[in-house]
Amino acid sequence: MVSFATPWLTVAGLACSSPEVAVRVSIPGADAVEAPVPNLPLVFLPYDRDSIIAALEAKAPTPRPNAQTLDSLFQKFRMPFEAYAAAEGRAGKLRDSLEGIKRHLDSLPRNAPEYKTEYLRFSAGFDSLKALEKVRDQRQQELDKARSKLGPRIDSLRTAMRQWESTTYHGYDSLTTQLAKSRGRTPIADTTGADGRARVRLVGKPWWIYARSWDAQDPNQEWYWNVPVTGDSLVLDGRNGRRRPRY
Amino acid sequence: MRLRLRSLLLPLPLLLALEVHAQTPSSVPADLLLEARSKGSTTAPVTVYEMSDFQCPYCRRQAVETFPELERRYIATGKVRWVFINFPLTQIHANAAAAAEFAMCSAKAGKFWPIHDLLFKYQDKWAPLKDPAPFLLSLADSAGMGRDAVMPCLTTGEMRAVVRSDAEGAARSGAGSTPTFYIEGGLLEGAAPVADFVGILDSIYNAKVTRKQ
Numbered sequence: 001m002v003s004f005a006t007p008w009l010t011v012a013g014l015a016c017s018s019p020e021v022a023v024r025v026s027i028p029g030a031d032a033v034e035a036p037v038p039n040l041p042l043v044f045l046p047y048d049r050d051s052i053i054a055a056l057e058a059k060a061p062t063p064r065p066n067a068q069t070l071d072s073l074f075q076k077f078r079m080p081f082e083a084y085a086a087a088e089g090r091a092g093k094l095r096d097s098l099e100g101i102k103r104h105l106d107s108l109p110r111n112a113p114e115y116k117t118e119y120l121r122f123s124a125g126f127d128s129l130k131a132l133e134k135v136r137d138q139r140q141q142e143l144d145k146a147r148s149k150l151g152p153r154i155d156s157l158r159t160a161m162r163q164w165e166s167t168t169y170h171g172y173d174s175l176t177t178q179l180a181k182s183r184g185r186t187p188i189a190d191t192t193g194a195d196g197r198a199r200v201r202l203v204g205k206p207w208w209i210y211a212r213s214w215d216a217q218d219p220n221q222e223w224y225w226n227v228p229v230t231g232d233s234l235v236l237d238g239r240n241g242r243r244r245p246r247y
Numbered sequence: 248m249r250l251r252l253r254s255l256l257l258p259l260p261l262l263l264a265l266e267v268h269a270q271t272p273s274s275v276p277a278d279l280l281l282e283a284r285s286k287g288s289t290t291a292p293v294t295v296y297e298m299s300d301f302q303c304p305y306c307r308r309q310a311v312e313t314f315p316e317l318e319r320r321y322i323a324t325g326k327v328r329w330v331f332i333n334f335p336l337t338q339i340h341a342n343a344a345a346a347a348e349f350a351m352c353s354a355k356a357g358k359f360w361p362i363h364d365l366l367f368k369y370q371d372k373w374a375p376l377k378d379p380a381p382f383l384l385s386l387a388d389s390a391g392m393g394r395d396a397v398m399p400c401l402t403t404g405e406m407r408a409v410v411r412s413d414a415e416g417a418a419r420s421g422a423g424s425t426p427t428f429y430i431e432g433g434l435l436e437g438a439a440p441v442a443d444f445v446g447i448l449d450s451i452y453n454a455k456v457t458r459k460q
Binding site: 014201204 | 300
């Protein structure tokens, strides 16, 4: 191993750099409030993957399997899922609030006048939490029931859909490898940080950013982005992404 | 300037070997093309790959102020072989790719280094031009090769793929800015002064020569 004897030096501004592209990802959470998406894989592609997929679909020997039944099964599953998610959300919020009260109680002397008031608050909240958890457990049972009833049918339709996709998109990898090579650039992968942000240095153009994220509001859907990179900052959110079924 | 030693996705020499062989037009042997933009003995113990952009002012500083001294101390004495790799930053330098392609067509005509020097010397003249082609062609005259020596190559665009694969190899080796130097497994970023190169090159040269003895 060769080592450089010169100490590490940093002198700013002695190099030319391509501008960094700053990306922020933000989507509605389970409570419909927009929140940053941490640890989300992002892929920068030197080609438009949607147009390649569309071209491959146009050449497919058979039409895409009808998704109507699958969509309706997804819809049936969504209702118990949403009921469970809402019940768990309410219980979680109250649990967090009770933990705050408990920490406060622990910091107070038992004979402090405030202790009794806080204790009564905690006690009432604890009873409410028990009631909410009971509802949550009921919703979970209903969700499990729906899963075992609808799951096998969903899985079988999904398998047919995946088989079609596997045949239709067979040439995707070799096509995109050739495209990347002809453009002299290979895909670049990155991941958002805890704040839902990432910074990437891209050489040349054009680039597209491709990302997929779970939809916190629907277990059978996902957020999908395939957005051309223009400028030095980009927000991936509900305006330029689309929800699509997770077949 | 930033100096870093790190594991690269693939070592630059290997990337270049793969890329240049894959992209070189059949009329020009890949080794010859690499040789045409190299300086120094092929048996020199140390090889430096300079990833550079003809339109980058810091690359100009490197080429005009630092490189002549390095050439005298290390290349002429057989200690170092220097290889030029195109890394045009097209997002910020509109004419960088055209200049790199012109330099590579000059390399095919055996005039890479005179054109390299002229491109950096007159960087402020051609860099702001909307169409740099006429000015670049005038440099062919200045280098004594005449326009006819480069026109067929420029017309067919045969060096475009070589420049692109150079840039891709540079990016994949870990370079994110210009100039960046790949020196025996380490990356040196930025236009470093001669003294910094001296420390690095002497250290590597001595380590390699001592190991051989």
